[in-house]
Amino acid sequence: IEELEEELEENEDDISDLKNKIESKNEEYNELLGNLRKEKKKTTNLEDELSSARQALEEKVEELKIKMGSLDFIQEILSAKEISTEDTQKLYKRINTFESFVKGSYLDLNSYLYNSYDIPWKEFIGKQAIAPKKQHVIDNCDQWTATKRKSWLDGKRTIAFVGEFSAGKTSIVNRILTQDNPDIPKLPVSTKATTAIPTYIAGGSVVSYSFISGDGRRKEILEETFKKVSKEVLAQIKGVSSLIKYFVMTYKNPNLNGLSILDTPGFNSNDSEDRDRTIDVINECDALFWVFDVNAGTVNRSSISIIKEKLNKPLYIVINKVDTKSESEIQKVEELIQKTLKEEGLKVEQFIRFSSKASIEDIMTPIHSVKKIESRENFISEIKEDLEHLLKECKEKVDKQEKSFEEERQNGYDISDDLEEEFILLYKDCDAAKQIPRWETHLFSSNRYEMSKEEYDQLSELLDIIAEERPKIIDYKIDNLIENAEKVQEAYSMLCKMKLTWQNINDCLEQYKKITKVL
Numbered sequence: 001i002e003e004l005e006e007e008l009e010e011n012e013d014d015i016s017d018l019k020n021k022i023e024s025k026n027e028e029y030n031e032l033l034g035n036l037r038k039e040k041k042k043t044t045n046l047e048d049e050l051s052s053a054r055q056a057l058e059e060k061v062e063e064l065k066i067k068m069g070s071l072d073f074i075q076e077i078l079s080a081k082e083i084s085t086e087d088t089q090k091l092y093k094r095i096n097t098f099e100s101f102v103k104g105s106y107l108d109l110n111s112y113l114y115n116s117y118d119i120p121w122k123e124f125i126g127k128q129a130i131a132p133k134k135q136h137v138i139d140n141c142d143q144w145t146a147t148k149r150k151s152w153l154d155g156k157r158t159i160a161f162v163g164e165f166s167a168g169k170t171s172i173v174n175r176i177l178t179q180d181n182p183d184i185p186k187l188p189v190s191t192k193a194t195t196a197i198p199t200y201i202a203g204g205s206v207v208s209y210s211f212i213s214g215d216g217r218r219k220e221i222l223e224e225t226f227k228k229v230s231k232e233v234l235a236q237i238k239g240v241s242s243l244i245k246y247f248v249m250t251y252k253n254p255n256l257n258g259l260s261i262l263d264t265p266g267f268n269s270n271d272s273e274d275r276d277r278t279i280d281v282i283n284e285c286d287a288l289f290w291v292f293d294v295n296a297g298t299v300n301r302s303s304i305s306i307i308k309e310k311l312n313k314p315l316y317i318v319i320n321k322v323d324t325k326s327e328s329e330i331q332k333v334e335e336l337i338q339k340t341l342k343e344e345g346l347k348v349e350q351f352i353r354f355s356s357k358a359s360i361e362d363i364m365t366p367i368h369s370v371k372k373i374e375s376r377e378n379f380i381s382e383i384k385e386d387l388e389h390l391l392k393e394c395k396e397k398v399d400k401q402e403k404s405f406e407e408e409r410q411n412g413y414d415i416s417d418d419l420e421e422e423f424i425l426l427y428k429d430c431d432a433a434k435q436i437p438r439w440e441t442h443l444f445s446s447n448r449y450e451m452s453k454e455e456y457d458q459l460s461e462l463l464d465i466i467a468e469e470r471p472k473i474i475d476y477k478i479d480n481l482i483e484n485a486e487k488v489q490e491a492y493s494m495l496c497k498m499k500l501t502w503q504n505i506n507d508c509l510e511q512y513k514k515i516t517k518v519l
Contacts, residue, residue: 070236073228077243080219083210095148098515102141102383107134109390109508113501119393144379146284149216152202152248152260153284157372160262160282160313163291164300168320172291172354172363173263177201179255180360197229197240197247198281202260204250214242246281259367279310287314287349287370294325294333299340307346314349316366317341323355380516387509394502401498405491412484419477426470433462 113119114130121129147153163169209226210218226247234240262285264278282288288311292299307315317337322330334351341348350366436459437449451459 066232067236069228070233073233076225080221083218083220094518095145098519099141099145101515105508105511109504140379152200156258156260157370158260158285159287159289159367160264160285161289162264167291167293169291173261175360177253177255197244198262198264198278199247199249200260200262202250203253203256207251210248212245245277282311286372287316289316289318291318291320294319294321294330299337304344316350316352317348318352318354320354322353323357384512387512391505391509394505398498398502401495405495408487408491412488415477415481415484419481422474422477429462429466433459
């Protein structure tokens with residue numbers, strides 16, 4: 001028993017030691033567990049930091065790619081070669097010469113004519129016509145020169161498409177280009193590119209990409225360069241309008257015969273350069289097709305303001321994606337747009353409902369109904385007709401003034417003849433008065449002039465006529481003669497002025513004939 005008790009005590013001591021060891025191990029375990037949690041937290045934080053760093057790196061890489069893309073784009077744009085042939089240079093020179101003539105000699109002549117004479121022009125007369133006619137001529141001249149310098153516009157019906165983001169404008173343009181023929185390639189232009197800068201699409205013998213520089217020169221670029229254009233790339237370039245006004249893309253497509261399409265970024269850009277660029281090119285078009293998404297159902301007020309103030313084009317409204325709405329909903333959207341535009345005083349030529357399922361004729365029929373701006377086509381002949389009209393008007397005025405001058409001169413001759421007649425009568429009266437007293441000789445008195453009572457009365461009457469009546473008539477005739485001389489001089493001066501004016505108009509017309517002969 002004693003041995004067992006001793007053994008028990010020893011076991012209890014061992015148990016106590018083991019418990020202490022267990023407690024010590026538990027403390028170590030808890031410490032290690034705490035350290036593990038701390039390390040896990042650190043690991044999580046490191047993973048978060050690593051993820052953030054990776055995301056930031058990806059953003060920086062993407063930003064660097066955009067900047068590199070912008071740099072490449074700028075280098076390619078700056079190194080682009082100008083498309084210029086000897087014939088093109090000659091044509092541009094002739095166009096510039098005619099433009100200088102119209103805005104110089106022709107308008108100066110008009111200012112002089114309307115300032116000097118009461119010549120009618122439209123509802124204006126004389127000086128009132130100077131400013132409106134000048135503005136009319138400059139506007140038409142700018143449109144004419146812009147068209148003649150652009151082979152993709154000259155002689156073609158040009159349609160501009162505008163629309164808010166995702167209104168489906170590009171899909172409509174593609175359907176017009178393909179005419180639903182799967183064998184004709186769709187417009188090889190990215191949405192980003194056409195959203196960024198106005199792009200003309202016209203027919204041509206080969207596929208070509210070019211742009212018009214800030215100084216008006218046309219330069220050729222590669223398709224890859226063209227496809228680099230996006231809002232992101234352009235955001236890196238300050239003053240892009242000084243480099244690129246708009247793009248021109250041509251490719252072989254029979255559906256573009258006689259037709260040129262302008263794809264624009266619209267008016268809702270925050271960049272005033274984008275907006276002004278869009279307005280300038282739309283002004284060179286024959287009609288504006290404004291595309292709405294039927295699901296949006298709203299009208300951009302700022303776009304309305306720009307159309308009212310800056311554009312004077314036939315307006316067509318295209319309500320797109322009508323296959324996604326019921327007839328009643330489509331009608332409500334159309335009525336809302338119609339009401340809004342009417343309140344703003346905008347005339348709409350036609351409302352067009354369209355979708356990917358609609359017949360292509362639904363959009364082509366209105367396009368074919370658009371009339372080319374005749375003033376642009378007939379500008380040269382209008383200048384000639386106006387000069388010939390002014391020459392004719394002036395010739396009529398010269399003839400009328402010449403007649404007036406001859407009449408005044410004949411009046412002077414008549415007055416001179418009358419005055420001469422009065423002097424003859426005065427001479428006769430004086431001679432008659434001189435003959436009345438008779439010289440009589442007497443034997444018993446001195447010799448003297450004598451007359452009878454009847455002769456004395458006759459002499460008195462003659463002297464009254466000579467002293468009063470004849471001088472008054474002669475004085476009156478002399479005043480008439482002086483007045484007539486002034487009128488003759490005035491009529492002659494006016495005649496010389498009108499003849500000089502006629503000569504100036506004729507010289508201007510001859511200058512016109514010489515310049516336009518090579519055009």
